[in-house]
Every structure is written in C-alpha cells, then in structure tokens.
Amino acid sequence: MSATRLAALLWIGTAVTGCSPPKAPTAPALAQPEAPPSAAPDLDGSNLDSTSVRNPNDGSLLGGVPLPLEAPGLRFNPARDPAARFGTVEVVRALVAAAARVDRELGGLPITINDLSLESGGPIPRHRSHQSGRDVDTLFYQLGPDGEPIESVGAFFDPSGRGVDFRDLADPDDDVALTLDIPRTWLFLRALIEGELAQLQNIYVAEHIRTLLLAHARAVGAPAATIRRFEALTCQPSYPHDDHFHFRFFCTPDDIAKGCRDSQPVYPWQQQRLANAGVRPLPLAKKRKEASSMIVTHAEARQSAGALDAEVERWLDRREEWIKKPHPGRPYCP
Structure with a gap:
C-alpha cells in the first residue's frame, strides 16, 4: 500500500527521540487487542492511578491509561496499532484537554495521535523511547x-509550510498539495504548554517548523511567557521531525517517589515545581540491554519504498537541505 511506503520514508528512528516508521519489514507486529473500546475510561474520575517507571528509553508503565480512539478534536490514528496508545493518566488527560480546546476555539478536523506506549510500557517496535508512558x-x-x-497524513513540510500527500509514490497524478495548518497547530501547542495536567519537557520538531510556529505566535500576540517556554522546549534532533511532533513529558512528583527518572534537561521552573513538592528529579538509570527495540534506518526505509516518481525524488533531495543542517544549539535542547 502506498501510504505504508510513504510512512517508511517519513518515520525514521533516531537515538534522540525514538520516533520511527509505523511499518518496518523486520519489526514484529504488536498484539492487537480484541474489540478495543472506542473511548478511554472516565478521565475525570479519581479511580485512575498510573505510574511511569524508570527512563523514557528503558522503563515500564503501571496502570497505563488508553488514549480514546476518538474524543472531541482528537483521534488515535486508525492506521496505528491501538495496543500502542497507553500513557500515564496525566499525559492522556493533557492530550485530550488540548485537542478539545482547539476543537472549541477553531473547529476543523481532529488532531491525529500516533504512538504513546504499550499498556505496561517497555520496549515497543520501531521506537527507542516511548517505554514509560511519557512520550507521544x-x-x-x-x-x-x-x-x-484535511485529514492529516504523515507528509513532511518544507520551510514555507508546504507539503505533498504523494499517495501512490510511483504515480504523480494522485498527489495532493498540503499546507501546514499553523493556527490550529500552534493552539494545540499552547494548550499543552499552558496546561497544568502534565508538564512538557521537550517538543522535538524540525527547526523550520519551529520558526513558522514562533512567527505565528508572535504575530497573534500570544503570551510572552508561553512563547519563551515554547522557545526553550523545542529543538530539532538528528532526524528533523518535519512530519510530526514528538512530545516528552516530565515525571510527576508522585512518580519520582516511585522511581520515575527524567532525561535532561530539567528546566529551572521544573526544578522549582519539584522543590515545592518536596522531591528532587532522579537522573537516568543505566540502560539495560533488554530495553532496546528494533528500528529502521533512513537507507533501509528508502530502499523498502520501491519505485518513486520524479517529484517524490525531488522532495527527498530537497529534504537533505534541512536534514543535514547543523543543530542550532539553543540552551536546554539536547
């Protein structure tokens, strides 16, 4: 199927963030739950208790909460395995609340959510992180x-915010021109940044996407504190993330007491938040060999995609311009 081949080109695993292709020829398939529910448990209830254990790239998840397959302004990607939609209760609540805010204020189509973690966490095919319920x-x-x-697809976007849904990668006649929906994308980010349900640690995204969103935020007069927080949280890892966001959330104070460990950076405002709760962040534990998971390299993904039309090849060549761009090296971005 062409969408699978396109995804293989777009979702390449990286050591920094652990995002990788939804389909990989050598990766084992996730177990499909029987008749998955259409919605998560009552997220406003007090009976939910989850714990993120150890590291994002070597951990587990206790009491994992499933993201709803559908909720106001949100859908779990129907092309993904629903076994990979579990997170901490705080992370799931934050995603649902942010999507609902966009739906209320701007309407449109729902945001598409891809992988979180498995119900009990641990190694997950095609990811290096996503193991403890705090990555999405x-x-x-x-x-x-x-x-x-338009319904979102895994298309990459250039520095002007333009992209293409190539559909059949060998047929140029079915290509669909796309534009990054900056207002809705920014509002979703703003809702996550300003929300109190879960504390963002990093937003991994391509540098040029960051630039477009930052320009919009300033143009619409977004709160200065929100803009500063966005500037600090965002960075481009070794793989540029020009087709999706990877969000990572901090451990909660309660989870730190149970062994949850954060990667760097731990920002001053997060250190103060933890100090107010009477806890200190725990450094990452030494990674265990069994924590590794299979991923696909860029070369392997491109080879598996098969025949490509000339326009796809042109876009992939253009993409090299920002894939190879040196990391800007802003404070706190690993």
Whole structure:
C-alpha cells in the first residue's frame, strides 16, 4: 500500500527521540487487542492511578491509561496499532484537554495521535523511547488544496509550510498539495504548554517548523511567557521531525517517589515545581540491554519504498537541505 511506503520514508528512528516508521519489514507486529473500546475510561474520575517507571528509553508503565480512539478534536490514528496508545493518566488527560480546546476555539478536523506506549510500557517496535508512558507522537494539523482542514497524513513540510500527500509514490497524478495548518497547530501547542495536567519537557520538531510556529505566535500576540517556554522546549534532533511532533513529558512528583527518572534537561521552573513538592528529579538509570527495540534506518526505509516518481525524488533531495543542517544549539535542547 502506498501510504505504508510513504510512512517508511517519513518515520525514521533516531537515538534522540525514538520516533520511527509505523511499518518496518523486520519489526514484529504488536498484539492487537480484541474489540478495543472506542473511548478511554472516565478521565475525570479519581479511580485512575498510573505510574511511569524508570527512563523514557528503558522503563515500564503501571496502570497505563488508553488514549480514546476518538474524543472531541482528537483521534488515535486508525492506521496505528491501538495496543500502542497507553500513557500515564496525566499525559492522556493533557492530550485530550488540548485537542478539545482547539476543537472549541477553531473547529476543523481532529488532531491525529500516533504512538504513546504499550499498556505496561517497555520496549515497543520501531521506537527507542516511548517505554514509560511519557512520550507521544502526533501529526500536524493540515489544510488541503482548497485551504480547508484535511485529514492529516504523515507528509513532511518544507520551510514555507508546504507539503505533498504523494499517495501512490510511483504515480504523480494522485498527489495532493498540503499546507501546514499553523493556527490550529500552534493552539494545540499552547494548550499543552499552558496546561497544568502534565508538564512538557521537550517538543522535538524540525527547526523550520519551529520558526513558522514562533512567527505565528508572535504575530497573534500570544503570551510572552508561553512563547519563551515554547522557545526553550523545542529543538530539532538528528532526524528533523518535519512530519510530526514528538512530545516528552516530565515525571510527576508522585512518580519520582516511585522511581520515575527524567532525561535532561530539567528546566529551572521544573526544578522549582519539584522543590515545592518536596522531591528532587532522579537522573537516568543505566540502560539495560533488554530495553532496546528494533528500528529502521533512513537507507533501509528508502530502499523498502520501491519505485518513486520524479517529484517524490525531488522532495527527498530537497529534504537533505534541512536534514543535514547543523543543530542550532539553543540552551536546554539536547
């Protein structure tokens, strides 16, 4: 299927963030739960108790909460395995709340959420992290050729915010022009940053996508504190993340007391938050060999995609311009 081949080109695993292709020829398939529920448990209830254990790239999840397959302004990607939609209760609540805010204020189509973690965490095919319920991948909000919201796909976007849904990679006649929906994408980010349900640690995204969002935030007069926080949280890892976000959330104070460990950076405001709760962040534990998971390299993914039309090849060549760009080296971005 062409969508699978396109995804193989777009989702390449990286050591920094652990995002990788939804399909890989050598990776084992996740177990499919029987008749998965259409919604998560009552997220406002007090009976939910989850714990993120150890590291993002070597950990587990106790009491994992499933992200709803559908909720106001949100859908779990139907092309992904629903066994990989579990997170801590705080992370799931934060995602649901942010999507609902976009739905209330701007309408449009729901944001598409990809993998979180397995129900009990641990190694997950095609990811190096996503092991302890605090990592999540989402697609960007997108607009179609008519400027109206369109169902999001795993297309990469260039520095002007333009992209293409190539569909059949060998057939140029079915290509669909896309535009990054910056207002909705920014509002989702703003809701996560300003929300109190879960504390963001990093937003992994391509440098040029960051630049577009930052320009929009300033143009619409977003709160200065929110903009500063966005500037600190965002960075481009070795793989540019020009087709999706990878969000990572901090351990909660309660989970730290149970062995949850954060990677760097731990920002001053997070250190103060933890100090107010009477705890200190724990450094990452030494990674165990069994924590590793299979991923696919860029070369392997491109080879597995098969025949490509000339326009796809042109886009992949253009993409090298920002894949190889040196990391900007901002404070706190690993």
